[in-house]
Amino acid sequence: MDNSSKSWWRHGVIYQIYPRSFRDSNGDGVGDLPGVMERLDYLAWLGVDAIWLSPIYPSPMADFGYDVSDFTGIHPIFGTNEQFDTLVAQVHQRGLKLILDFVPNHTSDQHPWFQEARRSRDSARRDWYIWRDPAPDGGPPNNWLSNFGGSAWEFDAGTGQYYYHAFLREQPDLNWRNPAVREAMYDALRHWMARGVDGFRVDVIWHLIKDDEFRDNPVSPGWVAGMDPFHQLVPVHTADRPEVHEVVREMRQVVDEFDDRVLIGEIYLPLERLMAYYGVDLTGAHMPFNFQLIDAPWHARTVDRMIRDYEAALPPGGWPNWVLGNHDKPRIASRVGSAQARVAAMLLLTLRGTPTLYYGDELGMENVHIRSDQVQDPFERNVPGKGLGRDPERTPMRWDASANAGFTSGEPWLPIGDDVERINVEAETDDETSMLTLCRNLIALRRGEDALSEGAFEAISAEGDVLAYQRIHGGNRFAIVLNFGATPARVALPDIFADGRVRLSTFMDRGGASKDVGTSLEVRGHEGVIVQMDPRRR
Structure with a gap:
């Protein structure tokens, strides 16, 4: 069932x-579930299909919820x-x-399981x-490093x-070689699905199994001083172990x-290793x-080249997906600039596969400077x-131009x-050329056209x-032309698009019923354009 063309996750946009x-309802300065409920109508208006919530479980918040002390509860x-x-x-x-x-790799050191585990060796x-x-000298057992610095x-x-x-250190790793651990975590999945949850994003799923011989990780030949210290070693014994695919398959069965x-x-x-997580005969992660x-x-x-390689590497029947931003990486508008962020949004929402949109990226939010x-x-x-640091991309959502952007009445x-004043939901909703209007129109076009939601x-x-590609479904075709540069460019289109029409430009000033495309298309600097073939050519 889950790999059929009818599955919602194959057609929807994840937010x-x-x-x-996101939104603080009680003035304590921290967003909450009632705040999310207050903004559900906005998300429905935007046109997304699914909401993914970062962790909301009870936690001491050493890593802001990724240190879980109860996998079946809600943090107050x-x-x-x-x-x-x-x-x-x-x-x-x-x-x-x-x-x-879902955060299965580790718990908080305050979780009752770990508190019991550390009482004695028995x-x-x-x-x-x-x-x-x-080790014989009294130090750590091997050279394994923490992703967050220092020994693991x-x-x-x-x-x-x-x-x-x-x-x-407040996040001790679970031993996923222990069947009792697996069953306890699978029961947590069942708990949430029984309450109506529609799925899970599984945190660091490739970390779940570690080398049972505890061998040292090899030194990375490409590391130089000044880089992330974690990358001094190649984590061949601490991540992406062959045995992890059995765990992923079991999780999928649950x-x-x-x-x-x-x-x-x-x-x-890397791409070739990523594909293994679809599992044999698509029995792994969807x-x-x-x-x-x-x-x-x-x-x-x-x-x-990245798109072509990814499409070619997918296993038969494997469904693609694309992510533009998340809570661990700098915001797209800060990475590529505000003009190219619009091009990037068109890319994300017209590629084949399920797109994930990070909150605020639909507004063009940028990283915020965080003082020490x-x-x-x-x-x-x-x-x-x-x-x-990941604080710059985790700053509050801007709802309006009032104090604290309508996020909270507190600090x-x-x-x-x-x-x-310029980048907020209220202002951009009323602006026909805003990033928000562009993203809403892109999502609506995607939803209304099978060629864009499921086409080849x-x-x-x-x-x-310039990057250009087609999306094709039945007799309908769209050409997407994206100019990554500042200089205007002309691109030859397949003959099928002669007499086609521009449906949408990232500049929001082209589109409609007029036939303005011949055998080639001119795009301005930093412009993306979607062209639909003339339906009479079907």
């Missing part, structure tokens, strides 16, 4: 909400169980779907985590052993116990997240001065930033700073 930053800062159930109902009433973040849950004796091993004086943490749910895996891996657009050098030829005394992100605190947990992809030959 990621970082709950702390976000709301109550009753409010969550109301949210699910209201989401579904609007024809939307709800996806939760604890019933000791083997739920990864423990090792010290923390000494527990009470029991005389080290425990492994791929991230913060999700498939419920009708038409989706399993999305967070995976930062969509291993494809982050190529987030990390890509913004050049037309580079992106063109405002830093919240533990990554930045652990590895300061290297620009790795926001992160600063709002500049340009609020076919490249169009282009050179220099």
